[in-house]
Amino acid sequence: MTTPVPPHTSDDELDEADLGTRLLSLERALTELPAARQTALLIGELPDYGDVLLVAFVPADAEREESTQRAARAACARLVPALPALVIPVDDIPYTLDGELRGQQLFDEMLPQIARDLLLPKEMSA
Amino acid sequence: MIKLQDALRHAAERPDHVALVDGGRRITWSELADEIAKVAGGLAAVLPGGRPARAAFLCCNGWELVVTMAAFETLGVSITGLDFEATPEATAEALEQLRPTVVVSSKLHRPLLIASGWADREGVLQVHLHGVGEELAAPEPIVPDPQAGEPVHYSTLAAAQTAVTAPISQPYEHFAVSYDAAGSPRLVIRRRSFEARRLAELVDEFAFDEDDTYLVTVPMYHASGPGWARVFFALGGTVVLGPYHDLAEMCRLITDEGVTTTLMVPPVLSRLLAHPASAELRRTSRLRFLLTGGQHLNRWIVNEAWDRFGPVLHHYYGSTETGLVTLLGPDELALSPCRSGRAMPGIGIAVLDAEHRPLPPGVRGRVAVASYQLMDAYGDAPAPSVLVDLSDGQGPRPFLLTGDDGVIDYEGRLELTGRTSGAVRARADGDRDSAFFGLETELLDQPAVRDLAVLRVTVPDHGPVLAVPFVPVARDLEASAYRAVSAVCARRVPWISAHVIAVDAIPYSPTGTIRTGELLTEIMPLVNLYIHLDKQSATEIPA
Numbered sequence: 192m193t194t195p196v197p198p199h200t201s202d203d204e205l206d207e208a209d210l211g212t213r214l215l216s217l218e219r220a221l222t223e224l225p226a227a228r229q230t231a232l233l234i235g236e237l238p239d240y241g242d243v244l245l246v247a248f249v250p251a252d253a254e255r256e257e258s259t260q261r262a263a264r265a266a267c268a269r270l271v272p273a274l275p276a277l278v279i280p281v282d283d284i285p286y287t288l289d290g291e292l293r294g295q296q297l298f299d300e301m302l303p304q305i306a307r308d309l310l311l312p313k314e315m316s317a
Numbered sequence: 318m319i320k321l322q323d324a325l326r327h328a329a330e331r332p333d334h335v336a337l338v339d340g341g342r343r344i345t346w347s348e349l350a351d352e353i354a355k356v357a358g359g360l361a362a363v364l365p366g367g368r369p370a371r372a373a374f375l376c377c378n379g380w381e382l383v384v385t386m387a388a389f390e391t392l393g394v395s396i397t398g399l400d401f402e403a404t405p406e407a408t409a410e411a412l413e414q415l416r417p418t419v420v421v422s423s424k425l426h427r428p429l430l431i432a433s434g435w436a437d438r439e440g441v442l443q444v445h446l447h448g449v450g451e452e453l454a455a456p457e458p459i460v461p462d463p464q465a466g467e468p469v470h471y472s473t474l475a476a477a478q479t480a481v482t483a484p485i486s487q488p489y490e491h492f493a494v495s496y497d498a499a500g501s502p503r504l505v506i507r508r509r510s511f512e513a514r515r516l517a518e519l520v521d522e523f524a525f526d527e528d529d530t531y532l533v534t535v536p537m538y539h540a541s542g543p544g545w546a547r548v549f550f551a552l553g554g555t556v557v558l559g560p561y562h563d564l565a566e567m568c569r570l571i572t573d574e575g576v577t578t579t580l581m582v583p584p585v586l587s588r589l590l591a592h593p594a595s596a597e598l599r600r601t602s603r604l605r606f607l608l609t610g611g612q613h614l615n616r617w618i619v620n621e622a623w624d625r626f627g628p629v630l631h632h633y634y635g636s637t638e639t640g641l642v643t644l645l646g647p648d649e650l651a652l653s654p655c656r657s658g659r660a661m662p663g664i665g666i667a668v669l670d671a672e673h674r675p676l677p678p679g680v681r682g683r684v685a686v687a688s689y690q691l692m693d694a695y696g697d698a699p700a701p702s703v704l705v706d707l708s709d710g711q712g713p714r715p716f717l718l719t720g721d722d723g724v725i726d727y728e729g730r731l732e733l734t735g736r737t738s739g740a741v742r743a744r745a746d747g748d749r750d751s752a753f754f755g756l757e758t759e760l761l762d763q764p765a766v767r768d769l770a771v772l773r774v775t776v777p778d779h780g781p782v783l784a785v786p787f788v789p790v791a792r793d794l795e796a797s798a799y800r801a802v803s804a805v806c807a808r809r810v811p812w813i814s815a816h817v818i819a820v821d822a823i824p825y826s827p828t829g830t831i832r833t834g835e836l837l838t839e840i841m842p843l844v845n846l847y848i849h850l851d852k853q854s855a856t857e858i859p860a
Contacts, residue, residue, distance in 0.1 A: 212681075215722065215734045222615040222655045229587050230615060236744035238754055245743075249587075251617055253827055260828045280826050282834040287402055288561055289539040290582030290611045291496075298743030303757060303771045304830055310758045 213271045220266040221246065226255035229284045230263070234274070235298055240309065244276040247284055247297055256280050277308050318383060318543050319550035321357060321391040324350035327553040331527070336550070338557040338574060339380040346553070349384070352475060357388035359474030361485065364394075365418045365442050369487040372396040373415055375408070375430050376423035378537050378558045381446045381471050385421055386543060387550075388474075393484025396421070397492045398538025403500065405432035411494045411502035414696055419444060443468035493540055493692075495637040497720075504696040505637050511690045515641065516551055518662050522644075523606060525578065527553040530603075532570060532579035534559045540637045545580050545608070561585075568594035571602045578606040583613040590621040604629050612733070614655045623651060634658045634733060638700070639717060640690025642666065643731055656733040657726075664688045665707065666731050667716055668723055673703045676725075681734055684723040685716035692717070756809050763805070765790055765798035768823045770831050773813075774841070779848055783815040786840050788822060795819050814851070816844045 214232065221230040228249040235245045246263050250256035260278050267276035279301055285293040324346065327336065332347035344352070364370050372389050374396060376382055389396040399411050412420075412435045421444040422430050430436045436443065445468045491507040519525060531549040533556060535542045546556045557574045560566050567589060570576060581589065586609050589595050598604065604626055609618070610633040622630040628647035632655070635641040643658025643666070650657070660666045665687035668676045676682040685705060692700055706713040723733045757771045769787040776782055787802055789795040799817055806815035818840050824832040 218612075219654065219656075219734060222613075225616050225620065227615065228591055228617050229584065229613065231613075234742050236742065250826075251591075251621075256827045280828055280830045282832075284584070286582070286584040286613070287400070288536050289400070290535075290584055290613060292613070294743045299773065300833075302753070303773065304833075306754045306757050306771075307831075310755065 210271070210273070213273075217244075217266055217270040220270060221248070221263060224248070224259055224262055226251045226259045227263075231284045231292055231294075231297060233294055233298055235301075235305065237305070237309070240275070242274055243305075243309075244271055244274040245298070245301065245305065246276065246278040247281045247301060248278065249282070249284060250280050277305055279304050279308070318386040318390055318547055319353075320387070321350065321353045323551060324353050324387065327527075331553060334527075334553070335555050336553075337380055337383055338555065338570075339378075339383075340558075342380055344380060349387075352384045353387045353391060355477045356384050356471070356474045357391040358479040359469075359477030360385075360388050360419075360444075361392060362477065362479070363442060363469055363474075364392075364485070365440055367440065368418065369490070370394045370418045370485065371415065371490070371492060372419040372421060373399055373412060373417040374421035374538070375399050375401055375426045376421065376446055377401070377425065377561075378533060378542070379423070379446065380558065382421070382423075382537060383546075383556070383558070384475075385444065385446065385471065386537070389419075391484065393487060393489070394419075395490055395492045397494060398536070398542070399494060400496060400538050401426045401429060401536070403429075403496065403502070405429060407496070407500050407502055409433035409435065411504070414502065414504040415492055415494065418442065421446060423447070444471065444474070445469070446471045493637045494538075495540075505692045506694045506696070508693045511640065512547065512551075514663070514689055516548055519548055520552070522662070525549065525552055525554075525606075529577045530555040530557060530575050532557045532559050532567070532574070532576040534561070534567065534579060534581045534585055536561070541580055541610075541635075545578075549578070564589050564592040565594045568592065568598060571598060571604060575603050577603050578608075579604070580608040580610075583609050583611055583615070583618055586622065587613075587615075587618050590618060590625055595625055599625055599627055602626070606631065608633055610634060612656065616655060619650055619655060623647065632656075632658060634731065636719065638692045639686045639719060640688060642686050642688065645730070649730075653730060654732050657730045659730055664690075665711075665714070665716070666725065667705050667707055668725050668731075669703070669705065669716075669718070673705065673718075675705060675707055678725045678727050678729075681722060681724045684719045684721045684731065684733070686719060687714050687716045752809050756805070759809065760785070760787075760802055760805055763798065763801045765794040765801060769802070770823050770836060772833060772837065774837065774844070776845065776848060781813060782844065782848070783810065783813050784837070784840055784844050785815055785817045786820040786823065786836060787817065789819060814848075816847045818843050 218232050228251050230248045233245040235243045237243050244267055248259060250259055263278040285296045327346040328350035333345050335343050336346045336349040337344040372394055386396050397415055399408055408429055412433060419442045420435055423446045493505040494502045495505050496502055529549055533546055537543050549556055557570055559570055607626060607629045608631045630647050632645045632650050633641060634643040641661055642664055643660055645658045667685045668682040669685050670676050670682050694700055701718045702715040704713040705716045721733055723731050725731055760769050767788045767790045772784045774782055774784050785802055787798060789798040802817045824835045826832055
């Protein structure tokens, strides 16, 4: 059974509830990635960029890292097209001892790679 | 945890059977019953009067904590664990809500207690446990009326001459602390015990018995820690205290101690399954029931657990407020969405709309639970419950509204679809991160730099530093590249010390992401050396 996703019309019409539903659907899709040991979904607020969808994943092995990244990117584009998305492989995802995601810590650790992914193509093509 | 009466019963039936394993220490049922009796006696002699006793603890798992918790349960005093990774503010708030008369702590986490302002609260008894690596103090005689603020050591309690077997006279109340998404604590109160019924349901469902060995992998402040350990203590089995982070040791314990049952949160389970030492567990372990729960369970974990352990993985849904709600066995889990479950016996589940009306199968809404395990109140506020009639012949009954969204499928399984609080948000730290954000781009523009990475690292005993490994375009330009990179760092991010290091190559993953772990392994010895040299020169050269 699939969780219903409301039809997407335009960015202007995307309200918080709609976004919430889409994010949950995305989270569910990410948990079903067969070659990701762990995944985490964040909304990062970045200077000059605003909200960016950030997906961190720990690849099960190097061979399937690229395919997992492609699958996660496709899920982001399909389910939450209103937000730019970055899908970043990481060595580990930080959690508390009782299993809660340490979102800010993960974000801080990903920031250099986020900067690279967001800034470098733009700067190089300028 | 376990009451003395139950420990004495097991001690009579199987005195030499190991009840508790903590590192190299193995405690038999006979020894455990004796220790609980003495500590309960010691505690009864020093409990502050004036208001009903209630205790809080701030320490890692250890045999002393288990005995202390059992002693408090024997006395009929609720003992509540606090998250030792929480902030001092959250800890202070939790303690203000709980208002304990006794605070139990170990040396490692006492700084947090001091920062929260509860290390020397008037009228509050401080009990000090010995942490890892601490010397056991010589026991002192029990002082009937200890000076205010003066701590009582575990060894003193355990030296009590008077054993206590009966609870003190006060109404039953059980407290637990849950933390919301923002990390703020909420006091969860229950005024009746559900343990006996839950134990009967679990034994009936999974045939747990006195030959089971349970491995604890979560901290005791988490409701599931003592909750599941209690099941196997109650049956007269063996409880093994495992390490939180040492996965090789966890694998060894599973094999050597003959662990049959355990609970792991998905991140720990994921790391265990990725650890080489777990590859042999299917052949060497007796594991028959592996429980996990929470939103981070994914398909890889489900598949890999089957490969490595066989069909043992069960998925549960529950919380501090609701207790255990659903469970799904390995066969069904392999074919269902990862966050699914079936209601445990005696538990009702409803998915409600915004007006708290039941929704039909297949429609997403807010999850509500009717159960004998539900909490009664959040502090002074009543539990957020509503009356719901599921048209199942039971009439309207109270359901607790959870913070989770879900959908009931056409086969009666509940699938969680997320939290009502929404996705986790994180933000860049204003101007500092703005400056940091463009740093790497500017550094890569330096003509003598071929490639480069910027890593923020927190060095123990030093704090955050910037590590900047770079690859020069040519060996003879390494010095000028070093100067250029250092100058840009000093200009753009002057508040953080930058350590610029020449490397042969920046390692990348197949998708072009920097292999941070590999890179840090290569450069951290040099970063640590530079920090050490910086400190030394600061000491040697007077200002």
